[in-house]
Amino acid sequence: MAETNRVWLLAQRPDGRPDMDCFEFAERQRPVPGDGEVLVRTLYMSVDPYMRGRMRDAESYAEPWTVGEPMQAGVVGEIVASNHHAWEEGDVVNGNLRWADYAIAKGHELVGVNPDLAPVSTALGVLGMPARTAYFGLLDVGDPKPGDTVVVSGAAGAVGSVVGQIARHAGCRVVGVAGSEEKISWLTDELGFDAAINYKDDDVRARVREACPDGVDVYFDNVGGPVTDAVMDNLSVRARVVICGQISLYNAQERPTGPRHFGTLIQKRARVEGILVRDYEDRYEEANERLARWVNDGTVQYRETVTDGLERAPEAFLGLFDGENIGKQLVQVAEYGDEE
């Protein structure tokens, strides 16, 4: 086992779009777990759009990251040393750890991952936080009924692709909005979306109107901005809009402006609601069970975009803002089962 630990630090807060100056790759001593703690070797780390919010020094639902300190990430890793009764060497776990080769965790903050059930990386994607976000956001807030038309933006992402497939399973017509022909093909040819719109090439407003002649009953929004404006102008009466992410706006240097939509909400008696998955923590078990079943029986398919090597983690993160990933964007840091 290596004595050193490579760690990504937040070098400075971004102003607008983050670049490599925001990240510093440091070499530290491999940490030693104390009482009740374990040492986790990172196998996969997740990069997610929400991390852009953590880089900002502003009040939000979570503390901002500290400049000069390691950045945090959802991690799937292997226990390599344990001072906690629940874990032993070789166990695979999931937790909120670090952009690093190794991290210390308190034993009770980790969740076990069964490597026999599915590839361990899925604990960060289709069996993890993004899929639970899709599950609760769509079903609890979006409240889809069979026959409803559901539009999802960021449809080929880790959350959006699951939203669309659950909506199909719930008997809805599903229209996805994504940013490349490869994504569009995946959505319509493989995932069974009824239609998909390429926001980079198509007239989104016209295509939404065409694909949703009776209006949009549920809109699950991961991106915000002009795509969302186009959908908001095509809501049906009593539409439900789930705001999960606004990735197109996260790098704005000025406060983003756009058309005001509240008048539409009166005309359509529509509802817009923000969602944060951790508010559903006491129901994770429910989501986990269903998602595992759906992945197992093929109801929910998935793709992962895996960037190889911890040194490329910032690049993987920055790629999210260009929509470079299809499905869940991961960074592979080490190979599961590798001897060190």
Add this chain to the structure above:
Amino acid sequence: MAETNRVWLLAQRPDGRPDMDCFEFAERQRPVPGDGEVLVRTLYMSVDPYMRGRMRDAESYAEPWTVGEPMQAGVVGEIVASNHHAWEEGDVVNGNLRWADYAIAKGHELVGVNPDLAPVSTALGVLGMPARTAYFGLLDVGDPKPGDTVVVSGAAGAVGSVVGQIARHAGCRVVGVAGSEEKISWLTDELGFDAAINYKDDDVRARVREACPDGVDVYFDNVGGPVTDAVMDNLSVRARVVICGQISLYNAQERPTGPRHFGTLIQKRARVEGILVRDYEDRYEEANERLARWVNDGTVQYRETVTDGLERAPEAFLGLFDGENIGKQLVQVAEYGDEE
């Protein structure tokens, strides 16, 4: 009874703020009721912000008015001729009629008004549509809990003043936003609002923050625009925003733009929902009974701004956009009980 009937017609659709060119005062023959119809003499007619929407030629929740045709209004009037079994001469009724001295109505489209219970004008205000809007919008959509902080814009209007008083009755801290010192005094000195903000003089954002140190749990919005922006930036977690009106935007010639608020909804897991009172038609009885009790026992106080004479109806309507009214804006067309 006069043989003529003065009627306001929609002369042309406004572009931006309506002016007198939009209205034509015509003299017609007094109409004669057919089978199942009655002739109603207007006592009071209501002017309301929503009418601006009817002047527009655009899809909405109701048909636009037709150019060259009489404009419609909520009316309290007296039956002066009846061919319908339910009504006889002298009955006071409430219905959606016209900007006119007289109008024909089908008997089943009218609701009786008991002149012994309250001044008949209240059927258009504190015992009518605006108060029911306040009732359902606040209680059903806003879902206030005792101890919540409720902010209402257009707080001295027909809807807002009732919202604030019901919220107080529900055990909430109530902050109103209005546009004159006279209104502010009415809200705080007479209606028991905990605070009131004059959006014309005050720094609304700073005053909202000061008056709502724990954030805004419920925002009932009648106005939209910058006032709403200031409140949206001070929501508490799980806040409910009720969109009832957007009067500050109704006369915009270009589509109004402003700061995007959907990101805030994620951070606060807040909900924004539009309301239209007629969706609650099957529960009007419930609202009517409670409002009558509350007006009777002083829980809900009210004021009316009465403009005298049908000829001044456009002026009364246009005054809404300058916030000239305190409480319900009415036009008195004839005196109740007057012999003609």
